Amino acid sequence: MMPAVTPQSIEDFSLERYRPMLRLLNLEEFSLLESQAGSTPEMIADMRRQRCRIFRRYLRLLREDFGQVCLAVKLLMVHAGRGRPDLARMLIRARLQFAVGMIAVEVRLSLYRIGVGKVDGANLLRVFNHVQRELHSLIPSVAAGA
Numbered sequence: 001m002m003p004a005v006t007p008q009s010i011e012d013f014s015l016e017r018y019r020p021m022l023r024l025l026n027l028e029e030f031s032l033l034e035s036q037a038g039s040t041p042e043m044i045a046d047m048r049r050q051r052c053r054i055f056r057r058y059l060r061l062l063r064e065d066f067g068q069v070c071l072a073v074k075l076l077m078v079h080a081g082r083g084r085p086d087l088a089r090m091l092i093r094a095r096l097q098f099a100v101g102m103i104a105v106e107v108r109l110s111l112y113r114i115g116v117g118k119v120d121g122a123n124l125l126r127v128f129n130h131v132q133r134e135l136h137s138l139i140p141s142v143a144a145g146a
Helices: 007-011 015-024 027-035 041-080 085-113 122-145
Strands: none
Touching: 015 041, 015 122, 027 041, 041 085, 041 122, 085 122
16 A cells, blocks of 8 residues: 655655754854864864764754655555656665765765864755655646546
8 A cells, every 4th residue: 555645745755854954063162162262172073073963863864754655655656557767767866866966965064073174964865855845746637637
């Protein structure tokens, strides 16, 4: 039995949910803390560890949501009853981009945690957003075919 894919269930996969993730590792906040009287290197390191832990939680949620959105696209493609090789290619490409992007972010996050470099999750959100837009575009065609 196919899980129900409704406009409401699709709206639950909101990109807005991940906007705070992009600010978590902002280097300016660490600079601000460093400039405060009484700030210690231990405090900075602790803040960095905490922020990395929260960022990883966001990554886990993003990975799960991305998987659900991809599954919904597949289900709607099947339900539409007509071949969409362009959509299948887009989905394969997006899954590959997301997987490579996730690996890159994980590596950068590991380095960032010890104070090296910076982390940018914006590319992962762009891939997620692209697949989500495709999902939204499928809803009218599936509804018309039903």
